[in-house]
Structure formats: C-alpha cells, structure tokens
Amino acid sequence: MKKAGLYVAHLFLAREMAHRAHLRATGPGSFAAHEALGAFYEAVIPLADRFAEACQGEYQALLDVPLLDNEYEGEIADVLEQIKAWIQDNQDEVTGKDQRALSNLVDEAVGLFQSTLYKLRFLE
Numbered sequence: 861m862k863k864a865g866l867y868v869a870h871l872f873l874a875r876e877m878a879h880r881a882h883l884r885a886t887g888p889g890s891f892a893a894h895e896a897l898g899a900f901y902e903a904v905i906p907l908a909d910r911f912a913e914a915c916q917g918e919y920q921a922l923l924d925v926p927l928l929d930n931e932y933e934g935e936i937a938d939v940l941e942q943i944k945a946w947i948q949d950n951q952d953e954v955t956g957k958d959q960r961a962l963s964n965l966v967d968e969a970v971g972l973f974q975s976t977l978y979k980l981r982f983l984e
Contacts, residue, residue, distance in 0.1 A: 863953040864915045865923040871908040871969060873928045874943045875901045878976075881936035889984040896979035897936065903972055911965040915955075918962065937980040944973040 882897035912923050932939040947954070947970060955962035 865925045867954040868908050868925045869928045875904045892983040900976040907969045
C-alpha cells in the first residue's frame with residue numbers, strides 16, 4: 861500500500877507542476893501548452909481520487925499519501941515524462957498482484973500523460 865500512496869502523491873505533484881507551468885506559458889506555442897496543461901491538471905485529480913477510493917475499497921485500508929517535493933528536472937514535458945516513467949516502472953507494486961481493475965485505473969492516468977506529452981511536443 862505504500863507504493864499506492866506514492867502513486868497518488870506523484871499524480872498530485874504532476875498536477876501542481878502542470879498548473880504552475882500552465883500559468884507561466886508564454887511565447888510561440890504557449891496557447892497550445894496552456895490548453896494542454898489546463899486539461900491535464902483538471903483531469904488528473906479525478907483519476908487520483910478514483911484510484912485511491914478503489915484501492916482503499918479493495919484493501920480495506922486508507923492510503924498514506926505523502927507530500928512530495930519536486931525532484932524532477934527540466935521543462936514541464938520533461939517532468940511529466942519522468943513522472944510517467946516512475947508510474948510505469950512501479951505499476952505492479954502500486955496496484956498489487958493480479959489487480960486488473962486497479963491497473964486499468966493506472967493505465968488511464970498513463971494515457972493522460974501520453975496524450976498531454978503529445979500535445980506539448982507537437983502542437984502549437
């Protein structure tokens with residue numbers, strides 16, 4: 861359950877970093893970045909809530925969700941890529957063995973990261 865709490869904390873961190881970058885977007889491509897990041901930070905918290913509630917229901921225990929400092933480097937696309945990589949690298953420990961429903965919820969979040977990264981890298 862510790863990794864499940866860390867997973868939710870990573871989604872919270874991603875939301876915070878995306879919201880900050882959303883408010884600072886300037887220059888060429890800034891409107892696309894502003895829109896992509898706005899959609900990301902609005903969508904990621906409901907995904908975190910759905911996962912936390914499902915996980916707590918499955919394991920009958922409340923998650924400990926730590927407050928993370930941002931230790932990721934680079935522009936927002938780099939940060940989101942690194943957080944996505946952490947999620948993918950830890951997915952089995954986050955969800956527990958053979959927990960397809962929980963794993964599917966994590967997959968939804970990974971898909972949100974992937975589509976946001978596409979928008980940040982290719983749209984202007």
